[in-house]
Amino acid sequence: MQNFNIKELAKALGLSTSTVSRAFRDNSDISKETKERILAKAREFNYQPNHYASNLREQRSKTIAVIVPELANNFFSQAIHGIERVARDKGYHILIYATEDDYEKEVSFIRHLHNGRADGIIMSVSGEANDHTYLNELSQKRLPLVFFDRVYEDIITPRVITNDYDSSFSATEHLIKQGCKKIAYLVINKNLSIGKFRMQGYIDALAKYEIPFDDRLVVDCTNSYAKNNLILKRLLVDVGPDGVFTSVERLAFATYYACYDLNIQIPQQLRVIGFSSLEIAPLLNPSLTTVTQPATKIGIEAANLLFKMLEAPETVDPNEEIVLNSKLIKRRSTEK
Amino acid sequence: MQNFNIKELAKALGLSTSTVSRAFRDNSDISKETKERILAKAREFNYQPNHYASNLREQRSKTIAVIVPELANNFFSQAIHGIERVARDKGYHILIYATEDDYEKEVSFIRHLHNGRADGIIMSVSGEANDHTYLNELSQKRLPLVFFDRVYEDIITPRVITNDYDSSFSATEHLIKQGCKKIAYLVINKNLSIGKFRMQGYIDALAKYEIPFDDRLVVDCTNSYAKNNLILKRLLVDVGPDGVFTSVERLAFATYYACYDLNIQIPQQLRVIGFSSLEIAPLLNPSLTTVTQPATKIGIEAANLLFKMLEAPETVDPNEEIVLNSKLIKRRSTEK
Numbered sequence: 001m002q003n004f005n006i007k008e009l010a011k012a013l014g015l016s017t018s019t020v021s022r023a024f025r026d027n028s029d030i031s032k033e034t035k036e037r038i039l040a041k042a043r044e045f046n047y048q049p050n051h052y053a054s055n056l057r058e059q060r061s062k063t064i065a066v067i068v069p070e071l072a073n074n075f076f077s078q079a080i081h082g083i084e085r086v087a088r089d090k091g092y093h094i095l096i097y098a099t100e101d102d103y104e105k106e107v108s109f110i111r112h113l114h115n116g117r118a119d120g121i122i123m124s125v126s127g128e129a130n131d132h133t134y135l136n137e138l139s140q141k142r143l144p145l146v147f148f149d150r151v152y153e154d155i156i157t158p159r160v161i162t163n164d165y166d167s168s169f170s171a172t173e174h175l176i177k178q179g180c181k182k183i184a185y186l187v188i189n190k191n192l193s194i195g196k197f198r199m200q201g202y203i204d205a206l207a208k209y210e211i212p213f214d215d216r217l218v219v220d221c222t223n224s225y226a227k228n229n230l231i232l233k234r235l236l237v238d239v240g241p242d243g244v245f246t247s248v249e250r251l252a253f254a255t256y257y258a259c260y261d262l263n264i265q266i267p268q269q270l271r272v273i274g275f276s277s278l279e280i281a282p283l284l285n286p287s288l289t290t291v292t293q294p295a296t297k298i299g300i301e302a303a304n305l306l307f308k309m310l311e312a313p314e315t316v317d318p319n320e321e322i323v324l325n326s327k328l329i330k331r332r333s334t335e336k
Numbered sequence: 337m338q339n340f341n342i343k344e345l346a347k348a349l350g351l352s353t354s355t356v357s358r359a360f361r362d363n364s365d366i367s368k369e370t371k372e373r374i375l376a377k378a379r380e381f382n383y384q385p386n387h388y389a390s391n392l393r394e395q396r397s398k399t400i401a402v403i404v405p406e407l408a409n410n411f412f413s414q415a416i417h418g419i420e421r422v423a424r425d426k427g428y429h430i431l432i433y434a435t436e437d438d439y440e441k442e443v444s445f446i447r448h449l450h451n452g453r454a455d456g457i458i459m460s461v462s463g464e465a466n467d468h469t470y471l472n473e474l475s476q477k478r479l480p481l482v483f484f485d486r487v488y489e490d491i492i493t494p495r496v497i498t499n500d501y502d503s504s505f506s507a508t509e510h511l512i513k514q515g516c517k518k519i520a521y522l523v524i525n526k527n528l529s530i531g532k533f534r535m536q537g538y539i540d541a542l543a544k545y546e547i548p549f550d551d552r553l554v555v556d557c558t559n560s561y562a563k564n565n566l567i568l569k570r571l572l573v574d575v576g577p578d579g580v581f582t583s584v585e586r587l588a589f590a591t592y593y594a595c596y597d598l599n600i601q602i603p604q605q606l607r608v609i610g611f612s613s614l615e616i617a618p619l620l621n622p623s624l625t626t627v628t629q630p631a632t633k634i635g636i637e638a639a640n641l642l643f644k645m646l647e648a649p650e651t652v653d654p655n656e657e658i659v660l661n662s663k664l665i666k667r668r669s670t671e672k
Contacts, residue, residue, distance in 0.1 A: 063431075071420060072632070077413040084407060084434050088441075093453065095399075096432050098420050105424075117429065256619050278616075283592050285621030296408070 009047050013038060063093040064306060065118040067109055069126055069150070071098045074249060075277040075295045076124065079148065082299025083122060090307055092119075099126040101189075101223065107134050113143060120144035120306045125152055127189035144309035148302040149293070153193045158309065158320040160302045164194055167291045167326040168201025171245050171273050174289070176209045178271055178334050180243030184217045184235060186251040198247045198275075217241060221251055232258035236270070243334075246274035252288060271334040275326075286332035293326045345383050349374060399429040400642060401454040403445055405462055405486070407434045410585060411613040411631045412460065415484065418635025419458060426643055428455075435462040437525075437559065443470050449479060456480035456642045461488055463525035480645035484638040485629070489529045494645065494656040496638045500530055503627045503662040504537025507581050507609050510625070512545045514607055514670050516579030520553045520571060522587040534583045534611075553577060557587050568594035572606070579670075582610035588624060607670040611662075622668035629662045 010017040015038070023030050023038040030038075041047075066083055068076040080096065087094050095118055097109045106126045111134075113121060121143050125132075132152045135142070147159040175183050185202045187195050199218070206213055216239050221228045232254055235241065246252045252274030256266065264270055266286055276290040301322050309316045346353040351374070359366050359374040366374075377383075402419055404412040416432065423430050431454055435442040442462045447470075449457060456479050461468075468488045471478070483495040511519050521538045523531050535554070542549055552575050557564045568590055571577065582588045588610030592602065600606050602622055612626040637658050645652045 070417075072410075072414045072417040074408075078408045080432075081406075081408040081434065084432070088434075093431050094433075095429050096416075096420070097430075098417065098424075253616050253619060260618075280589050280620070282596075283589060283620050284616070285619060285623070287621070 006047070009042060009045055012045070013041050061117055061119050062091065063095055063118045065095040065097065065113050065121045067097045067099060067106065067121060067123040069099050069101050069124060071096070075149070075293065078277055078295035079124070079299035082296040083303040086300055086303035086307065101127040110135070118143065120146070120310055122146045122148060122302050122306055124148050124150045125192070127192055144306060144313070146302050146306045146309070148298050150192055150194050156318050158305050158316060158318065160298050160305060160322045160324065162293045162298070162324050162326045164197040165201045167328070168198040169205045170328050171291050172202045172205035173208070174328060174330070174334060175243040175245060175271055175273060176205065176211065178336050180271055181211060182217065182241045183243040183245055184219060184239070184241035186219050186221055186244060186246040186248070186255070188221050188223065188248050188251070190220055195247060202245060221254070225254065228254040229258055229261070233262060236262055236264060241270065243271045246272070249274060249276040249278060252276055256284070266333050267335045273334050281329070282331060289331045289334040290329050291326050292329055294324050297324060342383070345378060345381055348381070349377050397453055397455050398427065399431055399454045401431040401433065401449050401457045403433045403435060403442065403457060403459040405435050405437050405460060407432070411485070411629065414613055414631035415460070415635035418632040419639040422636055422639035422643065437463040446471070454479065456482070456646055458482045458484060458638050458642055460484050460486045461528070463528055480642060480649070482638050482642045482645070484634050486528055486530050492654050494641050494652060494654065496634050496641060496658045496660065498629045498634070498660050498662045500533040501537040503664070504534040505541045506664050507627050508538045508541035509544070510664060510666070510670060511579040511581060511607055511609060512541065512547065514672050516607055517547060518553065518577045519579040519581055520555060520575070520577035522555050522557055522580060522582040522584070522591070524557050524559065524584050524587070526556055531583060538581060557590070561590065564590040565594055565597070569598060572598055572600060577606065579607045582608070585610060585612040585614060588612055592620070602669050603671045609670050617665070618667060625667045625670040626665050627662050628665055630660050633660060
């Protein structure tokens, strides 16, 4: 690999290296003609100014980091797609990290970002964390941080979320209006705030219609397909709900698989509704009623918020919270 | 934001800055005790050595770039998931870029990576490109580059692909054995090599069973849902195929939607098979017969190959080609 350096480039142009270097920094004390001549020669030589050297001068990496629990997940891949569109328009690069809901990984990623690799962080938090004081520890020199969807309540930083309580209330109410009296609520990570809000919506909707709360119907699931299949079959056989509301997309799929296995008809014997960003929900058997979060829009708003923090930090309230609305889309899985 | 620098840290320790700096570079001429003392104090001060400064010394970014046509896509998000796992184990960071099948973006991303931001590139090429000599132009100082899935035939660099010709042949043969005599082949970007191999498998399977090739049955689709819906309805009404083989997942979904709209029964009136990485293909109505590529494994192999190029370039043949097998999974959409 042949590498031309700035000295060789300057020599070929008959200029000093500092003039050439200034041209790459868009320095206004160089004439337009000279600058164009330098850039043309650079293209010919295939020369690119060293990124690290110029960033060391500017103290900007032009990079943002995106930390999510999972990559192979509809919601997060759509959100990243939204973030990418905004970042690209701004000429920024994106680093991605997947915590796999592992708190240790989350801490390690964040610590490693506090060395100039990124200018800011957009994060949907791992589900495991109970102690996230590490973010406070870092707060004195904290990078601009925006939470989206899954947030830590006790960390003060701007965030983009959806109306989880209202959505859950509406989803549960919809099942009740379709005739369900024994509604299971499936969750992963009850302790995350998002899980709490969603669960409260479920509880309050039951109360409104005077349906007694039964804690056998609140089921803590996992990220493992095999384990969920067992958990759900046990629920369907032993407790026998007539409706299922899932706080996570994959739990709706797990419910379908369990029903197929047990030959339970959806919606005749069991009505199902789930939070889901699946674009092909209408193609499922039966088509799935969903609470659909605007995933791409969430990504776009989170990125806009982070760039506002980078470009005009004084205009951003640390308590800023953007709440987007999810949409209840009724399909066959909850029909009467 | 309070920032401790290396001078303040060294002063607090009563050491020289060069000793402290060497500790962060894992320099063996510093005693274990001193090193531990330095690292403990650094933690206390929340000091991180500047990433750009140390990379400028090492000429390594510890970062790889991943360029894909789309992010909100099952195949690519699973492949990125595989790449991420390998990179994380190696302590590497990942930059991601989405070309949206736009050749200009692809060129621009690659040009911007040749300045030290990344040590290597893993890419699935954009569909548009006819002229990719830009990669040859850059070849003199080219970063290690691995193609996966979608490749440029005329660029010599290691690659991870699947057995596209064989898979297409088997998929077409499967439709023929299920009784289809008028099989449509749906494609996006006929010109990409992956499209050519897949199409050749279709053509050769027809020939083997003496079914005449009819070019009205080879349909060039788009990335737009609305346009595909029109194109497919026209095909179904005007040409009337009894089988559809789609080279891209979203075209199988488009076929389902068009059949729903026209009240055409799958599989009774039309059998459908498609390349797809959709994990919930069994939940579709009807469940979809797929040619499933090992997407996560493709990502893992591509990342392993790139790290081999980074760590021991002399051991990698530039013509190296890893071919993984896709799997034909028969489901209801092609039943007799």
